[in-house]
Amino acid sequence: MQPEITFAKWEEFLSGSLEAEEQQALENALQEDSDLQAQFALYQEVRNAQKDPDLDQFVATLNEVRAETVNPIRIPMMRKIAVAASIAAGILILLWFTMRPDKTVLTTQELYAEYAVHEINIQQMSVGPELGAIQNLLRAKKYAEALPLINSYLDTYPDAADVMLLRGISLLETGQVKEAITCFQRLEENHPIYTNEAKWYQALSLLKNEQVSAAVTALTTIPSESSRYQNAQALLKKIGKKDN
Amino acid sequence: MSAQSSQPHPDQQYIEGLIRGDKRTFKLIYERYFPLIERYVRQNSGQRADAEDVFYKSLEIIYLQARDGLVITQSFKAYLKLICQRRWLNELRRSQRVVLNLKDQPEPYLDAEVIAQIEKHERKLLYRKHFQKLPIRCREILELTFEGKNYKEVAEQLKLNYSFVRRRGGECANTLMKNIHQDPLFNELK
Numbered sequence: 230m231q232p233e234i235t236f237a238k239w240e241e242f243l244s245g246s247l248e249a250e251e252q253q254a255l256e257n258a259l260q261e262d263s264d265l266q267a268q269f270a271l272y273q274e275v276r277n278a279q280k281d282p283d284l285d286q287f288v289a290t291l292n293e294v295r296a297e298t299v300n301p302i303r304i305p306m307m308r309k310i311a312v313a314a315s316i317a318a319g320i321l322i323l324l325w326f327t328m329r330p331d332k333t334v335l336t337t338q339e340l341y342a343e344y345a346v347h348e349i350n351i352q353q354m355s356v357g358p359e360l361g362a363i364q365n366l367l368r369a370k371k372y373a374e375a376l377p378l379i380n381s382y383l384d385t386y387p388d389a390a391d392v393m394l395l396r397g398i399s400l401l402e403t404g405q406v407k408e409a410i411t412c413f414q415r416l417e418e419n420h421p422i423y424t425n426e427a428k429w430y431q432a433l434s435l436l437k438n439e440q441v442s443a444a445v446t447a448l449t450t451i452p453s454e455s456s457r458y459q460n461a462q463a464l465l466k467k468i469g470k471k472d473n
Numbered sequence: 474m475s476a477q478s479s480q481p482h483p484d485q486q487y488i489e490g491l492i493r494g495d496k497r498t499f500k501l502i503y504e505r506y507f508p509l510i511e512r513y514v515r516q517n518s519g520q521r522a523d524a525e526d527v528f529y530k531s532l533e534i535i536y537l538q539a540r541d542g543l544v545i546t547q548s549f550k551a552y553l554k555l556i557c558q559r560r561w562l563n564e565l566r567r568s569q570r571v572v573l574n575l576k577d578q579p580e581p582y583l584d585a586e587v588i589a590q591i592e593k594h595e596r597k598l599l600y601r602k603h604f605q606k607l608p609i610r611c612r613e614i615l616e617l618t619f620e621g622k623n624y625k626e627v628a629e630q631l632k633l634n635y636s637f638v639r640r641r642g643g644e645c646a647n648t649l650m651k652n653i654h655q656d657p658l659f660n661e662l663k
Contacts, residue, residue, distance in 0.1 A: 236650040237643030244623035275653065276619050278600035287494055287536050291529055294499040298507075358613075358631060422494045454497055 239272040282388060290422055335467065341437045344464050347398050350391075363395065372399040390420035397430055406438045425455035432461070441468060484549035488539045491532070502532070506550055510557045518565065527564070530598065531556040537594040538587075555583060556591070567657055592662050599659060603652045611645035614638055618646075 241247045242255050259265050335343065349367040359382055366375035379396045383389065393416050400409035410431055417427035432447035445468055451461040490498025507528055514524035534556055535543070545552050583591070604612065617627040628638040653659050 235643070236646035240618050240642065240646055241624075244618060244621065246623045246625075274596065275600045275604075275649070278597040279604050279616065279619050281597075281601075283540070284533075284537070284601075287491075288533065290494050290496055290499060291532060294496060294503060295525070295529060298500070298503050422496065454500070 236272055236275070239269065282386075286390070286422060337436055337439055337441060340464065340467055341433060344460065345401075345433055345437075347402075349395065360392070363392070367395060367399070370402070372402040375399050376403065388419075390416060390423050393420070394423060394426060394430070397427075397434075401430070401434055401437065406434050410434045425451055425457050429455075429457040429461065432464070436464075436468075444468070480546065481544045482546055482548060484552075485545055487549040488535070488543055488545060491536045492539050499532075502549070502553070503528075506553055509550065509554065513554070513558065514561055517561065519561065523561070523564070527557050527561045531560055533598060534560075534591055534594050537597065538590060541590065559583065559591070563661070567661075595658070596662050599656060599662070600653060603649055603656065606652065607645055607649060610641065611648070614642045615645055615649070618642060 238247075238255075242252065245252065247255065259269060347367070349364055359378065363375050363378050363382065366372075366378070376396070376399045379392060379399060382392055383396060386392070393412065397409045397412035397416065400406075400412055413427045413431045413434065416423050417431070420427075428447055428451050432444045432451075435441075435444035435447060445465060448461040448465050448468075451457050455461075487498060487502060490501075507524070510528045510531075511521060511524040514527055515521070519527075531553060535553065604615070607615070613631060614627055617630060618624070622630070624639045624642055625635055627633075627642065628635040631638065
């Protein structure tokens with residue numbers, strides 16, 4: 230029976246980093262020794278457990294739901310009064326803004342600019358240097374510089390839905406609207422979790438392309454349970470105001 | 474439970490929703506069934522946070538089973554409760570907490586094949602949990618080696634010194650295995 234082989238040694242064995250003689254000796258031992266086979270099986274089980282992007286995505290969605298369903302915090306009475314007073318003040322301010330004569334009808338491009346606020350948040354389990362660079366460039370609005378990095382990342386990981394969304398945004402912001410729409414359509418078709426985000430971005434792309442009625446149609450397909458629903462309704466309202 | 478010969482229960486739609494990653498299904502499951510699980514856990518020495526852990530971890534298990542072709546022949550509520558009960562009872566046994574009315578609880582029945590499948594998935598979640606607890610640099614190095622890259626390639630990709638990657642990679646891998654071996658659940662699932 231062989232002594233226990235460290236996990237690191239298995240790593241070297243599998244990647245062929247061991248000296249040729251040691252590699253061969255381990256291969257031979259592995260064929261004969263059942264304890265060694267069990268150690269190797271465990272090593273492989275641990276290794277394979279990490280490579281599961283679908284499960285990563287599932288857990289990410291589960292965490293989103295978990296964050297949205299936390300118990301409301303109990304607020305003491307005085308704070309309740311303070312909160313109620315601020316809400317009332319907010320409503321009054323809102324009423325003043327909505328009741329006064331409207332002097333600000335925005336153009337289509339102004340509407341686009343108002344609503345095209347991008348959340349650059351890569352959800353990979355570990356944002357490595359490549360994704361980190363992409364994230365930094367996008368946060369600095371350097372979309373043209375980010376695009377080649379994004380494309381190269383997607384060549385390696387074509388199923389990275391969050392990066393695919395960022396590709397669409399970068400295409401959109403660099404004026405490649407048709408390519409952006411195709412990208413969002415693919416995202417909508419292949420990644421159910423991003424369906425509504427993809428619909429929202431298709432609507433924004435159409436708006437940027439001055440296809441207002443198509444944008445309206447796209448916005449109306451965003452369901453009420455989507456986190457983009459409020460945005461979609463607000464934008465629809467403003468488009469309606471603009472057209473009147 | 475994965476009785477391929479039996480007709481699937483209409484609640485199989487929940488299983489399909491989980492596989493699709495449909496957020497609406499997730500919320501529906503939470504709204505309809507979390508109160509039931511919370512009540513059960515609270516009645517058996519647990520708190521709301523325990524109930525949440527049990528509930529979400531059980532959903533991960535059901536998702537993994539679903540990918541293996543799980544077909545439910547009873548209601549989703551009943552199946553979820555079985556999985557949650559099993560998880561919570563095991564947790565209580567491990568932590569040796571005082572359980573006043575545990576003796577009145579029937580052991581949740583699942584056939585041996587299903588239990589073996591659940592344990593396989595529990596092992597997977599355990600490995601992932603310990604991997605996630607590693608420092609980020611460790612995860613970066615190991616993720617690349619798990620993709621089949623050798624330490625030289627990892628060093629190049631991460632723009633790090635080769636000997637550092639080799640030493641750190643070895644330490645990280647051994648820490649991961651040590652933590653897994655020390656987890657009481659690992660010894661139960663072996």
